[in-house]
Amino acid sequence: xxxxxxxxxxxxxxxxxxxxxxxxxxxxxxxxxxxxxxxxxxxxxxxxxxxxxxxxxxxxxxxxx
Numbered sequence: 591x592x593x594x595x596x597x598x599x600x601x602x603x604x605x606x607x608x609x610x611x612x613x614x615x616x617x618x619x620x621x622x623x624x625x626x627x628x629x630x631x632x633x634x635x636x637x638x639x640x641x642x643x644x645x646x647x648x649x650x651x652x653x654x655x
Contacts, residue, residue, distance in 0.1 A: 592651050602647025609640050 612619045
């Protein structure tokens with residue numbers, strides 16, 4: 591996610607904007623929280639995910655070793 595060559599040229603703020611834009615279009619990303627019968631959802635809500643991404647970006651996108 592941090593590699594601009596593989597994430598559409600996005601920085602941390604661009605990744606959050608991508609999430610919000612995709613959600614406004616009822617795109618692929620928010621569908622994870624409504625996967626259909628027999629499938630489990632990720633923890634939290636889509637908005638929690640957006641907030642977590644923003645927090646991660648504000649912290650400099652750290653990755654534990």
